[in-house]
Amino acid sequence: LSPPRRLGDPDPVRERSWWGWGWADQAVTGPELDALVGRVGAFLPLSGEVAQVPAVPTLPASRLSVPPGVTARTDDAARAARTHGKAYRDVVRNLRGELDHPPDLVWFARDAADVARALEFAEATGAALIPYGGGTSVVGGLEYRGPDRPVITLDLSMMDAVLELDEESLAVRAQAGILGPALEEALRPRGLTLRHFPQSFEFSSVGGWLATRAGGHFATGYTHIDDLVESIELVSPAGVATSERVPASGAGPAPDRLWLGSEGALGVITSAWLRVRRRPTFKAGAAVAFGSYSDGVAATRAIAQSGLGPANCRLLDPLEAMLGAGATDGGSRLVLGFESADHPVEAALGRAVELCRDHGGTPADAAQWRGTFMRAPYLRDGLVRLGVVVETFETACTWSAFEALHAAVLEAVSPAVVTCRLTHVYPDGPAPYFTVYAAGRPGAEVELWDGIKARASAALLAAGGTITHHHAVGRDHVPWYRPPGPFVAALRAVKATLDPHGVLNPGVLGL
Ligand SMILES: Cc1cc2nc3c(=O)[nH]c(=O)nc-3n(C[C@H](O)[C@H](O)[C@H](O)COP(=O)(O)OP(=O)(O)OC[C@H]3O[C@@H](n4cnc5c(N)ncnc54)[C@H](O)[C@@H]3O)c2cc1C
Numbered sequence: 001l002s003p004p005r006r007l008g009d010p011d012p013v014r015e016r017s018w019w020g021w022g023w024a025d026q027a028v029t030g031p032e033l034d035a036l037v038g039r040v041g042a043f044l045p046l047s048g049e050v051a052q053v054p055a056v057p058t059l060p061a062s063r064l065s066v067p068p069g070v071t072a073r074t075d076d077a078a079r080a081a082r083t084h085g086k087a088y089r090d091v092v093r094n095l096r097g098e099l100d101h102p103p104d105l106v107w108f109a110r111d112a113a114d115v116a117r118a119l120e121f122a123e124a125t126g127a128a129l130i131p132y133g134g135g136t137s138v139v140g141g142l143e144y145r146g147p148d149r150p151v152i153t154l155d156l157s158m159m160d161a162v163l164e165l166d167e168e169s170l171a172v173r174a175q176a177g178i179l180g181p182a183l184e185e186a187l188r189p190r191g192l193t194l195r196h197f198p199q200s201f202e203f204s205s206v207g208g209w210l211a212t213r214a215g216g217h218f219a220t221g222y223t224h225i226d227d228l229v230e231s232i233e234l235v236s237p238a239g240v241a242t243s244e245r246v247p248a249s250g251a252g253p254a255p256d257r258l259w260l261g262s263e264g265a266l267g268v269i270t271s272a273w274l275r276v277r278r279r280p281t282f283k284a285g286a287a288v289a290f291g292s293y294s295d296g297v298a299a300t301r302a303i304a305q306s307g308l309g310p311a312n313c314r315l316l317d318p319l320e321a322m323l324g325a326g327a328t329d330g331g332s333r334l335v336l337g338f339e340s341a342d343h344p345v346e347a348a349l350g351r352a353v354e355l356c357r358d359h360g361g362t363p364a365d366a367a368q369w370r371g372t373f374m375r376a377p378y379l380r381d382g383l384v385r386l387g388v389v390v391e392t393f394e395t396a397c398t399w400s401a402f403e404a405l406h407a408a409v410l411e412a413v414s415p416a417v418v419t420c421r422l423t424h425v426y427p428d429g430p431a432p433y434f435t436v437y438a439a440g441r442p443g444a445e446v447e448l449w450d451g452i453k454a455r456a457s458a459a460l461l462a463a464g465g466t467i468t469h470h471h472a473v474g475r476d477h478v479p480w481y482r483p484p485g486p487f488v489a490a491l492r493a494v495k496a497t498l499d500p501h502g503v504l505n506p507g508v509l510g511l
Pocket of ligand 1: 085086087131132135136137141142156176177197198199200204205206208209210212213214216263264268270377470471472474
C-alpha cells in the first residue's frame, strides 16, 4: 500500500516548489550558491543580491465551481503552481508574483471517462481546458493567453498506473500521468527500462512526452518518444481513439503521428503502449579533449556517421566544458558512452576514441557532466534569483549547415554569453543545445530574454535549423513554427473536427 498523497504531488511528504523547478528542499543555497556566484561571476557582473522565494500570491476568485463527484482543487496554491511551466520567463514571473491567467479549477482526472466528462464540462461552461502532465513545459504550453474565459487545468497525475506488461514483445502500457521515475521503478524488477531520459525525467510524464515529442538522452539512434510508442489512446470531444498495437504498419497515414506533438490541442492522451528494452549490463565510457572546437565537431560527425551508435556522444564547447565538466584547459570535451544488454562494448568505444585521435583528440579525465546536468535546473533557478538572464534553446540542422548556424547564433545573441553542446547527433546532422547568460536589468528580465530569443530564433531558421529539436512549439515558438501551408490547413480542419468548440489548449501550435 502506498501512503495517501497530496493531489498532484509525486511524493506524499516532500514539497514541490510552486515557483521553480523540482523539490522545494533542493533549492540552491549556502555554499553552493556562493560557488555559483564565483563561477558565473567570472564572466558576468553579479550584484550579489538574491531574490527571496515568494509566498503563493492571492489569486482572483475562481469562476468555476467543482461539479459533484469530481476530484478538483480551487485553492491558490494548486492554481498558482499550474499557471506557468518551467521556462526562465515562467520562473521570473513567478518570482515577481505575476500570474496573469491562473486556472480557475484544477481537475484531477481519474480515468478516460473522467477526461471525457471534463471536456463536456469545459464545452458547457465555455472554459479552455489545458491538459497537464508533469508541468515541465518550457514553451508556454500550459499557460492560457487568449481572450478572457474560464480556464481548467486537467491534471493527469492521478492517472499514473502501469496497466500491462508484455515481456515477450518488450512493451508496457501505462497511463498518461505516470512520471519517469515511477515508470522505471515498475520496470526495474523485470530487468527492463524505457530508457527515455529527458533532462526533465524526474518530473515529466508519459502523456507530456508524447504530446510534445520529447527527446531522451540517447545521443544516437532512438531518442525521440516517437520511436518508442506502439499505440496511443486519446480522448477528444469527438470520442475515444485507440490506435492498433503492432510493431509496424504500412496501412495509410499513421494515427499516432497525428497525436504525437499535438500538445493537448487535439485531445487528451490517456494511456499508451511503449517499447521497452532490457537494462544495459555492459557499459564503457571515455572523455576526449580537443584544442580546436572544429576538430571536435569533425570527430563527432565521424562517430555519428560510423554506425557505432554510442548511447552518449556529447560535445561540449570550451565554456560549456568549463561550467559543466570542470575542464580548465580552455578546450572542448567529447563525452562518449556505449552500452548494451547483450555484448561487451569496449571495442566500439575503442574505435570511437580512434576516430577522435584521427581528428586531434586526446584522452581527458572522465567528465563530471552528469551530476551538473541533473542539478542544472536548480542552478538555473539560483541564477534567476541572482538576477541573471539564463535560458536554453535547441535546434537541429544538417552537418553542412552547422558551422554557419553556430556562428549566426553567437552573433544574434551577442553581447550575451552563449555556450553550445551537441546533445544528439545523427548521421545527417547534430542537435545543438545553447545556453545563454546575460546580466539582467531589474524588472526588465523577461523583455531582455524575449529579445534575445527572437533574434536567436530568426537566426536558427535563416541558417536552416528547426525552431525546436525536442522542446516543442507551445505558444512561445508559434512565430517560428512554419509547416507548409497545405499542412496547416489540414491541421486546422482536424482541430475543427475533433474540438469543434475550441476548448482544447487554445493557442498552442497556433491553433
Ligand atoms: C529543466 C528542464 C529540462 C528539460 N529537458 C528536456 C529534455 O531533455 N527533452 C525534452 O524533450 N524536453 C525537455 N524539457 C521540456 C519538457 O520536460 C518536455 O516538453 C516534456 O515532454 C513535458 O512533459 P510534461 O509531462 O511535463 O508535460 P507538461 O509540461 O505538463 O505539458 C506539456 C504540453 O503537453 C500537453 N500535455 C501534457 N500531457 C498531455 C496529455 N496527457 N495529453 C495531451 N496533452 C498533454 C500540455 O497541455 C502542454 O501543452 C525540459 C524542461 C525543463 C524544465
